[in-house]
Amino acid sequence: MKILISNKSDLPIYEQIKVQIKEQILSGNITENEFLPSIRQLAKELGISVITTTRAYSDLEAEGFIATIQGKGSVVLPKDNQMVKEQYLRRIEESFLxxxxxxxIANISNKELIEILENLMEE
Known part of the structure; x- marks a missing residue:
């Protein structure tokens, strides 16, 4: 798992961590049932506070991407999880919009747009 923190970002550090882990889960770079680094380990690797990594992991858990197992750590939940499905649906809607x-802007009709989508889905 690779996390890059930017001091120039408008996002708080915990949000940067959360977004990057979420993207890696959605893209399949981090697979279901895979354990994430411990909160302390990630904080040490990134040179940040344990409180910051705790906030990122808590948010990911609240959004249904990971679960914390006492004494074992945080594990990635299956993608068929309803919360994760909602995240995919939101991304798809944003792309469609x-x-x-x-x-x-290009004066393309709804019919042409639907044809483009159908052609892309056939590939």
Whole structure:
């Protein structure tokens, strides 16, 4: 697992950690049932406070991406988890909205846009 912290980012450090772990889970770089580094280990590797990593892991757990097992650590939950599915749906909706906006600017009809989607789904 690779986490890069930027002091120039507008996001707080715990949010940067959360976003990067979430993206790695959604992309499959971190797989289901894989254990994340311990909170202390990650804090040490990143040179940050344990409180900061605790906040990131707590948020990921609240969003349904990981579960904490007492004495074992934090494990990635299966992607069929309803909370994770909601995250995928939100990303898809955002992508569709962006495509719709672009289509309006380019004067592309709804029918043409749907044809593009259908062609892409066939590939």
């Amino acid at each position: 962006s495509a719709i906006d672009d289509a309006k």
